[in-house]
C-alpha cells in the first residue's frame with residue numbers, strides 16, 4: 001500500500017515524500033480513508049505509531065478541497081491536546097504536512113501571553129491546535145468563534161481526562177456546532193473515554209491498531225529493585241556503567257525533578273529538567289537542547305513530557321513509577337518510536353510495589369527484574385505478576401541458601417520483555433522460579 005492508493009492529493013504526497021514517509025503505518029492506512037470519507041473516528045493507537053499524520057493529512061485534504069474560506073476570528077478545524085509541548089509538536093507536524101497547501105495553521109496554549117494569540121486569530125486560521133484551558137479563554141474573550149468548525153480532533157484524549165480536563169471538554173463541547181466531524185485519539189480506551197466518545201462521536205469507526213493497553217513491544221523493559229534513598233546513586237552508577245548518552249528520566253514530582261537535576265549537575269553531569277512550574281520558554285529551551293543533544297539527561301514530570309517525539313531516543317528511565325499506570329505506557333512510548341528499538345528501565349522501591357503491579361496488569365506482562373550488585377535493597381520489593389497479585393511475604397525456598405545463590409535472588413540474566421508475548425498473561429515470570437537460570441538443570 002502507498003499513500004497514493006489512499007487517495008491523497010499531489011501536494012500532500014509531495015510533502016510526505018519530502019519527509020521520507022514511504023508507506024502508511026497501520027493507523028494511517030485505516031484512518032486516512034475513513035477521515036476522507038467524513039467518518040467520525042475512535043482510534044486507539046500507541047504513541048509513535050504515526051497517528052498525527054493519520055488524522056492531520058486527511059484533515060488537510062478535506063480543508064483544501066471542501067468548505068468556505070476561513071472567516072475572521074474563526075477556525076475550520078480544531079485539534080485539542082493535553083499539554084503545551086504536545087500542542088507545539090502537533091502543530092509542527094501539521095505545518096510540515098501542509099507545506100504545499102494554501103492553509104494557515106497556528107497553536108495556542110497557556111503559560112504565555114494571550115495578546116499575540118488574539119492578534120493572530122483576527123484573520124482566522126484553518127487549523128488551530130490548542131490546549132483546552134487557553135481555548136476556552138480565547139473563546140470567552142471573543143477572540144475565537146467556532147461556528148465555522150468542520151472538524152474537531154481530540155488528541156491523547158485519555159490524558160486530557162487524566163489531567164482533569166473533563167469539565168473543560170464539556171464546556172468546549174457546548175461551544176461546538178452540532179454538525180461536525182470528530183476524531184478521537186487515545187492511547188488507551190478506558191470506560192471514561194468510551195463515555196466521552198458516546199457523547200462526542202456520531203457512529204464512529206473504531207480503529208485499534210494494537211492490542212488494548214499493551215506497551216510498545218519494540219521497547220525492552222526491565223526493573224531494578226532499589227531502596228528509595230539510593231535511587232539517585234543507582235541512577236548515576238547505571239549511567240556511568242552503561243555509558244548512557246541521551247536519557248529521558250521521569251520523576252513523580254516537581255521537587256523530585258529539581259532534586260535530581262541539582263544532584264546530577266553537582267556531579268558535573270549535563271542535565272536539565274522540565275515540569276509544570278517552569279515558564280514555557282524555559283521548558284521549550286530545555287527540550288530543544290535535549291533534542292539537539294546539547295543536554296544529555298532530561299528529567300521531567302509526566303505533564304511536561306507527554307507525547308513528545310524525540311528522534312531515536314534510546315532510553316527512558318523511570319526514576320519513580322507513575323501513579324497512573326497508563327502513564328507508564330506513555331512514558332516508555334517516548335522510546336522505540338517509528339520502528340526503532342528502545343529500552344525502558346524502572347528504578348523501583350518497596351513503596352512502589354502496588355504501582356508496579358498495576359503496570360504489569362495493564363500491560364499484561366511481568367517485567368523482568370535485574371538486581372544491581374551492591375544496590376540490593378534492604379526493603380525488599382515483593383514479587384508481582386501480570387495477574388495483579390502482590391506476594392507480600394517472600395516465598396522461602398525449600399532448602400534455604402543451599403543452591404549456591406548465596407541468598408542472591410536470581411537475575412544475573414534477565415528476560416527481554418520482547419520475548420514475552422504481552423497478550424498471554426499466563427507466561428511464566430522468571431523470578432518466581434527459584435534458581436531458574438543458574439545453568440542447565442537436571443530436571444526435564
Ligand code: AMP
Pocket residue numbers: 020021022023024025028046047048049050051052053309337338
Ligand atoms: P506520531 O505517532 O504521530 O507522534 O509519529 C511518530 C514518528 O513517526 C514521527 O517522528 C513521525 O514523523 C514518524 N512517522 C509518522 N508516519 C510515518 C510514516 N508513514 N513513515 C515514516 N515515519 C513516519
